[in-house]
Amino acid sequence: MAVRKILRVGDPRLRKVSEPIPENELGSKEIKKLVRDMFDTMEAAEGLGLAAPQIGVLKRIVVVGFDRSGRYPDVQDGIEKQVLINPEIEILGKEKLGFWEGCLSVPDMRGYVERVRHIRMKWYDEKGDFYDQEIQGFDAVVYQHECDHLDGVLYVDRLKDPRLFGYNEELDSAADEPNRVAV
Numbered sequence: 001m002a003v004r005k006i007l008r009v010g011d012p013r014l015r016k017v018s019e020p021i022p023e024n025e026l027g028s029k030e031i032k033k034l035v036r037d038m039f040d041t042m043e044a045a046e047g048l049g050l051a052a053p054q055i056g057v058l059k060r061i062v063v064v065g066f067d068r069s070g071r072y073p074d075v076q077d078g079i080e081k082q083v084l085i086n087p088e089i090e091i092l093g094k095e096k097l098g099f100w101e102g103c104l105s106v107p108d109m110r111g112y113v114e115r116v117r118h119i120r121m122k123w124y125d126e127k128g129d130f131y132d133q134e135i136q137g138f139d140a141v142v143y144q145h146e147c148d149h150l151d152g153v154l155y156v157d158r159l160k161d162p163r164l165f166g167y168n169e170e171l172d173s174a175a176d177e178p179n180r181v182a183v
């Protein structure tokens with residue numbers, strides 16, 4: 001078990017474009033170890049996704065998955081564990097979904113972001129298996145949030161309105177505001 005330090009917004013590494021994993025490194029011990037560390041780190045922080053640059057590794061790897069998180073109590077079903085290496089996203093349809101997103105690199109805060117609700121994604125896992133799937137709804141939102149990290153983009157760049165952003169504590173006590181995950 002190796003829990004790595006999570007970088008916070010302001011660290012320039014979070015703003016870099018990460019490098020693809022060469023095909024001959026898929027399935028390597030180094031990649032498997034990195035993926036294990038990423039799951040350990042994500043679970044220790046009670047996150048629902050983590051991208052490698054968030055632990056200072058500028059490679060195109062994302063892990064997602066949680067049963068149910070205290071950070072997203074309104075999400076009933078959780079997300080299946082998945083390792084996304086060199087993910088590519090294709091947008092399907094214009095319809096958008098809005099959520100109050102949080103990020104382990106922007107602790108204790110959240111902001112309202114709209115993203116497309118239906119995407120097609122292609123990726124490899126840590127064993128080198130290839131996936132090509134359509135993904136919808138909350139899962140699609142999480143995948144887009146995490147893949148943004150690989151291009152140095154944070155959810156705060158995509159706020160629907162800069163005023164729809166703040167500390168969890170303040171937002172929770174603002175009675176009229178929609179809080180937590182809202183559609």
Ligand code: ZN
Nearest residue numbers: 102103104105
């Ligand atoms: Zn994030």
